[in-house]
Amino acid sequence: MDSSSDSILTVSGLNKTYPGGLQALKDVNLEIAKGEIIALLGPNGAGKTTLISAICGIVKPTSGTVTVAGHDIQRDFRKTRSIIGLVPQELTTDSFESVLNTLAFSRGLFGRAPDPQHLEKVLKDLSLWDKKDNMIMTLSGGMKRRVLIAKALAHEPTVLFLDEPTAGVDVSLRKDMWNIVRELKEQGVTIILTTHYIEEAEEIADRVGVINNGEIILVEEKQHLMSKLGKKQLTLELCDALATIPEALQQYELNLAADGLQLTYTFNTQGERTGITALLDDLKLAGIEFRDLNTTQSSLEDIFVTLVQQSS
Amino acid sequence: MNYYAVLAIYKFEMARTKRTLVQSIVAPVITTSLYFIVFGAAIGSRIAEVEGVSYGAFIVPGLIMLNLLTHSISNASFGIYFPKFVGTVYEMLSAPVSTIEVVLGYVGAAATKSIMLGIIILITASFFIELRIAHPLIMMLFVLLTAGSFSLLGFILGIWADNFEKLSVVPMLLITPLVFLGGSFYSTDMLPPLWQSISLFNPVLYLVSGLRWSFYEIAEVNVLVSLFGVLAFMLSCLGVVLYMFHTGYKLRS
Ligand SMILES: Nc1ncnc2c1ncn2[C@@H]1O[C@H](COP(=O)(O)OP(=O)(O)O)[C@@H](O)[C@H]1O
Ligand SMILES: [Mg+2]
Numbered sequence: 372m373d374s375s376s377d378s379i380l381t382v383s384g385l386n387k388t389y390p391g392g393l394q395a396l397k398d399v400n401l402e403i404a405k406g407e408i409i410a411l412l413g414p415n416g417a418g419k420t421t422l423i424s425a426i427c428g429i430v431k432p433t434s435g436t437v438t439v440a441g442h443d444i445q446r447d448f449r450k451t452r453s454i455i456g457l458v459p460q461e462l463t464t465d466s467f468e469s470v471l472n473t474l475a476f477s478r479g480l481f482g483r484a485p486d487p488q489h490l491e492k493v494l495k496d497l498s499l500w501d502k503k504d505n506m507i508m509t510l511s512g513g514m515k516r517r518v519l520i521a522k523a524l525a526h527e528p529t530v531l532f533l534d535e536p537t538a539g540v541d542v543s544l545r546k547d548m549w550n551i552v553r554e555l556k557e558q559g560v561t562i563i564l565t566t567h568y569i570e571e572a573e574e575i576a577d578r579v580g581v582i583n584n585g586e587i588i589l590v591e592e593k594q595h596l597m598s599k600l601g602k603k604q605l606t607l608e609l610c611d612a613l614a615t616i617p618e619a620l621q622q623y624e625l626n627l628a629a630d631g632l633q634l635t636y637t638f639n640t641q642g643e644r645t646g647i648t649a650l651l652d653d654l655k656l657a658g659i660e661f662r663d664l665n666t667t668q669s670s671l672e673d674i675f676v677t678l679v680q681q682s683s
Numbered sequence: 684m685n686y687y688a689v690l691a692i693y694k695f696e697m698a699r700t701k702r703t704l705v706q707s708i709v710a711p712v713i714t715t716s717l718y719f720i721v722f723g724a725a726i727g728s729r730i731a732e733v734e735g736v737s738y739g740a741f742i743v744p745g746l747i748m749l750n751l752l753t754h755s756i757s758n759a760s761f762g763i764y765f766p767k768f769v770g771t772v773y774e775m776l777s778a779p780v781s782t783i784e785v786v787l788g789y790v791g792a793a794a795t796k797s798i799m800l801g802i803i804i805l806i807t808a809s810f811f812i813e814l815r816i817a818h819p820l821i822m823m824l825f826v827l828l829t830a831g832s833f834s835l836l837g838f839i840l841g842i843w844a845d846n847f848e849k850l851s852v853v854p855m856l857l858i859t860p861l862v863f864l865g866g867s868f869y870s871t872d873m874l875p876p877l878w879q880s881i882s883l884f885n886p887v888l889y890l891v892s893g894l895r896w897s898f899y900e901i902a903e904v905n906v907l908v909s910l911f912g913v914l915a916f917m918l919s920c921l922g923v924v925l926y927m928f929h930t931g932y933k934l935r936s
Contacts, residue, residue: 463770
């Protein structure tokens, strides 16, 4: 971040060791800018929920500090918590309450005066308005997820955490959810979401943070990350099987498939020269003929897998 | 002070009762009537007056105390245990609320409910006996302090308990015997001297005695001792709750 004035959330040196002795967060540092959408990507057990829980006040950090809008989350917990909204990972709802009542409860709990118009808007945005008087336990899983989102928005937070919001969610809710996320972003709300669906991060986030084993491996602009780590591969289907890669082609660091019929060349899309023309010329010189060729670009998923493997 | 939060928790907890309104009114009316039929009429006809009060009237304060204690504990313990059990407690933990606000909401609602129950019992009793309350203000103070302190105790129990068994075992194994042995349905003067002395270690005796004094001006221990006792108990419970929240005990890992 260039200027700390647009930063809304600062995590510094955050550690969390659970009573059992497991260290779920290891010296986490993270700066989040006002109004951005950041996706935290990481496999199960990486520490995503722990990080969110520590910021929201559900888990006590072992050491380190977190500030939200310049306020310390422990000393000024009233200020920080009233601007944060949290949609938890687990589908936990009050079964016997009506949808509207549970929203009114959430709004009050976060210290806001009743505002039926706002609740109505939230419910309508989430296609829950016709269910407002239904008991929550009569709703489907997807509907309950919507209720949790509505509850988190009931007090008009300016920082919203979505912990694996699309786990077990149908297509229509996913679409609604991204629409809401975009609308909230337009209103200036900062959104931090966790996911292990890479397409999700690719689709919605401005920045991506990769977390594994309690450590933030990297935080990058999505485009930047893609181009920095995005590799392209050229695959050549050979006419005749090759036993070894000829000496003349060593410089390309080619990969030969086990059956000897496939050569792969990995190159960087950002490079000045891809080296493809030179490779093809050298192949000709070496007398290697190919039937077909294709190129593939690595997705965020590949990048992620590479990163996680590197770190562990 | 986050008044909206206190109100939200209070209303939420009261709504839980509203859903079982018939049950919460009809049940105590029936059990109270049964007590009067069994203890008041059947046994009472064989027991002469106790210290100048008819037996039926004598047991009213004990009956109210029994219900205040058990319901304060169960209301408050369930109120906090359930969100912890299903996971909805995350919302309270992430909300801008202080311990005192949480306590006011949960414990206030639990105490309100058991006080309402006490009133229902009092009204039911008035159909069976002629009620006489010598010191209504002291009675109200007693009821308030008892409901408040035992709701606090229930709240502690609800935070501590990590299964339903623990939740029900304390009221059943601790409170019910203490209430029955605390002179709710008899005067300890009726007991042999040794048991009279042992009874003095039962805190419930002081509560029942104090409440009974507010009705009929008869007491086993000085009413001020009772009042300060329950006040001290209430403050200790509050201290424990504050400590639990401060350390995050069983709520925040
Ligand atoms: N309450 C807890 N007590 C002990 N260990 C926990 C607790 N919650 C999570 N963990 C452990 O901490 C690690 C990180 O968990 P979590 O933050 O839930 O990961 P993620 O959300 O990325 O899947 C895991 O190894 C998990 O088992
Ligand atoms: Mg998680």
